[in-house]
Amino acid sequence: MIVTALLFASYADALGTATVELALNSGATIADAIGALRALPGGSVLPSSPLVAVNLAYADTAQLLQAGDELAVIPPVAGG
Amino acid sequence: MIVTALLFASYADALGTATVELALNSGATIADAIGALRALPGGSVLPSSPLVAVNLAYADTAQLLQAGDELAVIPPVAGG
Amino acid sequence: MRSGITTAPIDSAALLREVAAPHNGATVLFEGVVREQNEGRSVNGIEYAAYRPMAERELTRIVQECCAQFDTADLIAVHRIGRLDIGEASVVIAAAHPHRAQAYEASRYMIEQIKLRLPIWKREEYADGTREWVGQGRESGIGNRESAPAARSAYASRNEEYDSLFPIPDSR
């Protein structure tokens, strides 16, 4: 299945892109997707258990992903 | 000696004036001045120990008055 | 750092601009506004009266204390007096600081001290045409007899302490 991963701020800078289309096995979790992202060039800056959101809501890395999900990997926020 | 007493809000309404020139004996305290004000027509609305200021600063009723002092009798404040 | 008692409407946006400075990261503006009811009674407007020279002196003192306590001089407090309609601001306070916690605390300090210490009174005008001084029994002085001495002691000791910190020229 295909899941779209979004990267922001220093994470996007490190991987050189803000969007990655990940091809994952059915039954993959968020943690599996993070593992795939960390294996990419520059991906080692990602924490092994980063703050993540799926389809605009904060989520736990144990959560199962569905085809078409939008997975956001969220650096420490600094709004305000 | 002459002391000028200032009245405000409900106190001024009750005594029908905002200013009273009080003739007091030398050595009179604020409490003596309050007693004189309470003896005036309408003066019974004044508490026996009201909040007072002398020459723009809050004061204790035991304080001695000087000729020319400005004594303000201050109803419960309601600013803001 | 500025304070004042005024009869004119207060321009909140101008106060915001006035406390702005490149070293500040947070501004908190407070507006106290005349509202349409108080303690269940429908209000048409409020008349604010002041012992003006003392109110000016106390308000100056409050802003000076706030400056010393929260380490910022970017503070303004203005209290309006006279007849105000519903929706008009009776008091506007602006506080700016490098950090937000102190901006909020400075703002709150000033309004609480204003409510406690400023010799200002308000007469509410009700929908039925009557008017009444707020917080003052019209005929007896019973409420005052009990609360004034305690308030007076608090004021007196506060004055002593603050007079030494912020001497203000005596009016005599």
Place this chain on the structure above:
Amino acid sequence: MRSGITTAPIDSAALLREVAAPHNGATVLFEGVVREQNEGRSVNGIEYAAYRPMAERELTRIVQECCAQFDTADLIAVHRIGRLDIGEASVVIAAAHPHRAQAYEASRYMIEQIKLRLPIWKREEYADGTREWVGQGRESGIGNRESAPAARSAYASRNEEYDSLFPIPDSR
């Protein structure tokens, strides 16, 4: 009740007018402003970036929570993104309430939740020409590895609770 993410300058005076209502006795306005230095370094400006659809959703949620918690609908929170100069407001929050304590608390609630939850990042531009994402190690992820799981758990449990209170249509 309104919230938004915008690239345009925020008009604080307009927000003050927008939350005004005859039942309100107090308005608190908060402005977060870009300041000239941070942690001892001289700053020329800040670029704010957002995961915009999620930031909009979270900000809507924050204002809804605030409405329920402090019993007022007269609330606005606007966060600006893009490149901001020193002195420009990145976030402006207006909260009005019949009483001042709740107006202050509602204002404070919104800014603290914004700082904690909004997926927004800032890149400071320094006087020496360098730029850096704030709060994010440039090369390692060490700080994140430790703090993110705890933050994530907090967010996850908060989401569950709030989703039941304030259901937001799913984007799927």
